[in-house]
Amino acid sequence: MSSTTSPRMSLVALACALFNPTALAAPAPASNGHAFQRRAVVDPFAILDEQKWVNPDNMTWDDFVAPPGTTWGDTSKPGRERNFNIAMVTVDYPDSPFAVTLEANSDIFNNPLPSAAGLKREDVPKFYLDLLNTPNELNEGHTLHEYWMGDSFGKYGVNLTVFGPYRMPSLSYQYGIDDEQGGFNEGACPEGPPCSVDLRTDALGAWRRDVGDEVADAFELAFILSAGQDESSTWQEFGEMKFASPADVPDEFGPPGNSSLPNSAKTRYVSWTSWAAASTIWPNAGGGSSTQGESSGMATFAHELSHLLGIGDNYNNPYSNPARRAYTGPFSMLDRGSFNGPGGPHTRYQIPPVQGASMGSLHTMRDKHQIKLIDSTPILQVSRTALSSSGPVVAKLFARAVDPASTESGIMGFNITLDSGGDKSPACNTSQDPLCDGGAYDNYNVEVIDRMGADSFTPDSGVMISKTRNSDRRQPFQWVIDANPEDAHVVDFYYPNGTARYWSIGDYRQLVDALFHAGTRSGSQFEHIDTANDVHIYILDTLRDETGVLSYTVGISSASSSNSTSKVASPYGLTLSKGTSAPLTTASSSKYSQISACTFTLSNTGSPSNATSSASHPQDLTKYLGQDIYKLSASVATEGWEVVLPNALAHAPFGGQTEVVVGVGRIGQGGAAAEGVKVVLEGVSVGGGVRASAACVVG
C-alpha cells in the first residue's frame, strides 16, 4: 500500500464501509460438522500480517507483555510437579571484590551501575537472591521462578537459597583464564601461580565446609555466582568495540604489573580481547552445578539451568571462518535467546544485569519436550510419508508463551517426522555455504512465537519452521528455516576508528526476520516448500483474539500432491462461484483513483471419507484431516488496473465453503474506463491438484 498514512487510512475506512462485515459473517452450515470458519471480511488492500521485527537494541521493559490471566511470578505458588531446589553459592576473590560493593561506575568496566553500588559485602548474597528470584523494582518484577513457571505452564518453579559470601583461596584471574591447550585464553596466564584453577572445587568446597554435607546434599543443583564480570558478556565490549587493536589496550586492562604478557589475550570467538576481559570466567554448567558472574543476567542462569536438566548448546561461533549461520538464534534459550532482554546484547556486561540477557526467550517446542517442560499432548505428530495418503493436515497453533490447555485447540505445534528415508535434502557443505543446514535431520517442527511472556524480547511474532534432530549430541540439533535468508545488513556497532561493523553472517540477529507470516506482501513468506522431503507448509491465516493471544492456522501437505493429474479418481474437489463485485468507489489513496472488490465463494466439493482413509500418522489426526488447502491467484486483463489478493491461500472443510475477497484498483488515472473490468480468480487444490476459476465484472 501507499507509504503515506492519511490516504491509506481513508482507503481502509472506505473499504470497511464497502465490505460490511455483518453481512458476510453469517454462519454457514458445514456438511461434516466442522464449524464454518469465516473471517470477518477485512479491507482486501490491507496487509494481513506484516512483518515488523524489532532490533533488540531498541527494546525497553515496556515491550514485556504477560500472557493473559497469568501470574507466573507469584512466589507463593510453587511448581505443580517440581520446584527446583537450588543453592546459590556466592564467592569473591582476594584481588576482586563483588562489583556491587564498589562506588558507582568506579571499576574499569564502568560498573557497578548507580542502581546497585556501595553494598556491604555481607549484603551481596541477599542482593543477588532478590535480583534473581524476588519480584522487585530493580528486576521489574521478573524472576527465574516466573521464567520456568511460564516456560512449563506451572509445572516447574524455582526455589533459590543463597549462601556465602566465600573468599576464594586463589586470585580471580587464576579461575578466569582458561589456558589449557585449546582453551579460550591460551597463553594468557601471567608468570607465577597457575591458571585454569577449578572454581567448582574451591567454591563448592567452601560451601560444604560451611554448611556440611547434609545441608548441601539437600539441594538438587548449585549456581556459583562469581564476583565480577563474565567473559561471554565482556570480551567484545572491552575488546574490539573499545580498543582499535591489541596494541592499543592500556595497562589498566592488562595483566598484573609485574607480568611480561601483553595487555591483550586470546578469547573464544576472535583472536584477541583485553587481558582484563579474558581473565574473567565463561559461564558453564555440568555435574549439577553452573558458574556465572555478576554480569550474568537471569537468562544466563536459565540457560545454564537448562544444561543441568540434560540438554546441550545449540549455538554457533558468530565470527567463525568460514562463516556459519546461527541455528535457532534469538528464538531459543539454548541459542542466543539467552542474550534477549531490553537494550540488546551489548548491554550484557552491565552490573547489575537488568538489560540484555535479563529475559531470555522461552525454550523451543522441541526443547520444552526434550527437558519435559511439556509432554506430547500439545504437539501434533505427523508422518511425512502418510501425508500423501491422508491429504492435508490443518490446525490452529497457539503461541508457545500461552498454556495450550487454556487455548481453543490445545495445540502448540507440529512435529513432522521425516520417516522412510530421513532427511532427503540435497547434500551441502557447511564449510562452503554458511546457510547449509548440515543435513540428516529427523523432523520438521512448526510453532508460533509471539512477543509475549519470556518471548517478549524476541525480535518478531510469527511462525517458526525448523528442522530438528531427536538427539542433542550433534549440533545443530535444531535449525530454523529463515524466511528472509539474505544478509539483513544492520550495523552492530562502530569500531573505535568510526568504521561500522555490520552483523556478521553468523550473528544470531540475522534471524530477526526468519519467522513466516500469513498473507501476501508481509515482507516474509507464507509457505515453505521442501520438494526433496516432500513437505509443504502453509501459513493459512492468523488471529490475535480479544485477550491478545496470537494463533496461526497452519496446513501441511505433501509437496507433490498438488501435481497430481488423475482427476478422475481424486476425492478432492473445488468450485468457485461467479464473483460479486462491490460498487466501484472513488479512492483517495495515492495509488488508486478507483477501487472495488470481488467476493467469491470457494466450495470444497471433495469427499472426506476418501481423502482421509488410509492415513497412518503416529497419532489419530482425524480431527485435523477434514480440510483441503487451495492456492489462489487473481488477475485483471484491463490495462491500468491491478488486483490485490490479501491471502493467496484458502482452506475449507470437505463439503464446506469459504469466502475469497480480491481487491481491484485503477492505478492513478491510467487505464481504460471503469465499465466491464474483469477480475479472474483461479484456485488449485493442494490435496489433489483440482483446478477451478471464476470471473467477476466490476463497474
Ligand SMILES: *[C@@H]1O[C@H](CO)[C@@H](O)[C@H](O)[C@H]1NC(C)=O
Ligand atoms: C535502534 O537502535 C540503534 C542502535 O542503538 C539506533 O542507532 C537506532 O536509531 C534505533 N532505531 C530506532 C528506530 O529507535
Ligand SMILES: *[C@@H]1O[C@H](CO)[C@@H](O)[C@H](O)[C@H]1NC(C)=O
Ligand atoms: C525453599 O528451600 C528452602 C531450603 O531448602 C526450604 O527451607 C523452603 O521450604 C523451600 N521453599 C519452598 C516454597 O519450596
Ligand SMILES: *[C@@H]1O[C@H](CO)[C@@H](O)[C@H](O)[C@H]1NC(C)=O
Ligand atoms: C608477580 O607477582 C606475583 C604476586 O606478587 C608473583 O606470584 C609472581 O611470581 C610475580 N611474577 C613475576 C614475573 O615476577
Ligand SMILES: *[C@@H]1O[C@H](CO)[C@@H](O)[C@H](O)[C@H]1NC(C)=O
Ligand atoms: C518428533 O518425533 C520424533 C519421532 O520421529 C520423536 O522422537 C520426537 O520426540 C518428537 N518431537 C516432538 C517435539 O514431539
Ligand SMILES: *[C@@H]1O[C@H](CO)[C@@H](O)[C@H](O)[C@H]1NC(C)=O
Ligand atoms: C567441504 O568443504 C571443505 C572446504 O572446501 C573441504 O575441505 C571438504 O573436503 C568438503 N567436504 C566434503 C564432504 O566435500
Ligand SMILES: *[C@@H]1O[C@H](CO)[C@@H](O)[C@H](O)[C@H]1NC(C)=O
Ligand atoms: C577500522 O577498524 C576496523 C577493525 O579493526 C578495521 O577492520 C577497519 O579496516 C578500520 N578502518 C579504517 C578506515 O581504518
Ligand SMILES: *[C@@H]1O[C@H](CO)[C@@H](O)[C@H](O)[C@H]1NC(C)=O
Ligand atoms: C510440481 O510441479 C511443478 C511444476 O511442474 C514442479 O516445478 C515441481 O517440482 C513439482 N513438485 C513436485 C514435488 O514434484
Ligand SMILES: *[C@@H]1O[C@H](CO)[C@@H](O)[C@H](O)[C@H]1NC(C)=O
Ligand atoms: C469415494 O467414496 C465413495 C463413497 O464412500 C465411493 O463410492 C467412491 O468409489 C470412492 N472413490 C474413490 C476414488 O475411492
